[in-house]
Amino acid sequence: MITMKNRKLKLYTNNPSEDWWKSSKKKWSSITFEHPARFETLAMDPKKKEEIIDDLIKFKTGKEYYANVGKAWKRGYLLFGPPGTGKSTMISAMANFMNYDVYDLELTTIKDNNELKRLLIATSNKSIIVIEDIDCSIDLTGKRKEKKDLVYNSKYFGPVESKVTLSGLLNCIDGIWSACGGERIIIFTTNFVEKLDHALIRRGRMDMHIEMSYCSYEAFKVLAKNYWNVESHDGLFPIIEKMIGEINITPADVAENLMPKSIGEDFETCLKNLIQSLENAKKKAEKKAKEKVEDEEAQLKVEEDKQEFTKENKNVLSLLD
Structure with missing residues (x-):
């Protein structure tokens, strides 16, 4: 070095x-x-x-x-x-x-x-x-x-x-x-x-x-060490590890949750706030994914209706001929 x-x-x-x-x-x-x-x-x-x-x-x-x-x-x-x-x-x-x-x-x-x-x-x-x-x-x-x-x-x-x-x-x-x-x-x-x-x-x-990607579990542990000088929590760290592997959250958002908002707010409270933010992010992502599927299905239905309409018009024209 x-x-x-x-x-x-x-x-x-x-x-x-x-x-x-x-x-x-x-x-x-x-x-x-x-x-x-x-x-x-x-x-x-x-x-x-x-x-x-x-x-x-x-x-x-x-x-x-x-x-x-x-x-x-x-x-x-x-x-x-x-x-x-x-x-x-x-x-x-x-x-x-x-x-x-x-x-x-x-x-x-x-x-x-x-x-x-x-x-x-x-x-x-x-x-x-x-x-x-x-x-x-x-x-x-x-x-x-x-x-x-x-x-x-x-x-x-x-x-x-x-x-x-x-x-x-x-x-x-x-x-x-x-x-x-x-x-x-x-x-x-x-x-x-x-x-x-x-x-x-x-x-x-x-x-x-x-x-510079979303926050990983290793990055979360660095932030927990920075803000609270804590390296583990038997009850809540495993929950966060699982959730943070499934949900995209930025280090900035994690840091915001780890920062105490009042004098009496302790480390465990901050971890619970983070878990709540992860749950909210998961619900938001699921809602967005559902809306995307619905939009795609609606677009597909429009295309199918167009094709059906075109087919019917061709049949009518063939009868007139």
Whole structure:
């Protein structure tokens, strides 16, 4: 295990280009990054967590390797999964583990590819560049030409259309400009991985694809340890283990139930609240499944009626002939 030296980390966000003329530092604004997330407290399958940690360590210690194979010293991670599954928390845990600053890149405020390039050049080594919800940030697939992403980059001229393109982004993260600096991590997050252009997330650009899934029993035990310093409960843990294996619930929803709502609320009460939430989720899922079946049956009946109507009309016409 490598040791990361502690220092005050920074969280950066990009400014509109109208401010850049004042100072080169104005490309980014920053605050102290103080998120407490650590891998030890991350609600995730332990095996998957270890794989991510091992990958980060290999990257951190891989300067000579990257030079030998002729690649820029950077690594891409794609975090995907439903809302509430811990994508932002994962980024914070990565930053704290690596002792890297975080650059939160908001694509919708960027005027064009040149502006994007200047922003990325202005980032430091030993940093994580994050584009959250990339499928919503800007039109990168080329399939939604009718939509306009407007950037308010001038108080005098008002909004202009954002001209950041898929090829422009790819050139910045994987082209010749990606070699300007080293020891950088690039992270994309999305709730809908199927919406992304394959060229954007192929191996070599997003080197590791990490699915942030619904809460597993192992992840629940991590949360129980985090919130209550409890590792077992003979009566209720087995019930939760069974239910959580059958019902989709996010780590965020589990954490909400484990957090006491009043001074007198104890651990057992929180577990019972979680079980009730799981039961409610199960009923909701069953109702949704039933409605889906009913809708499909209704649609099938409509199609059958159409076919019957067409058949009857053909018979009538044949009699008239």
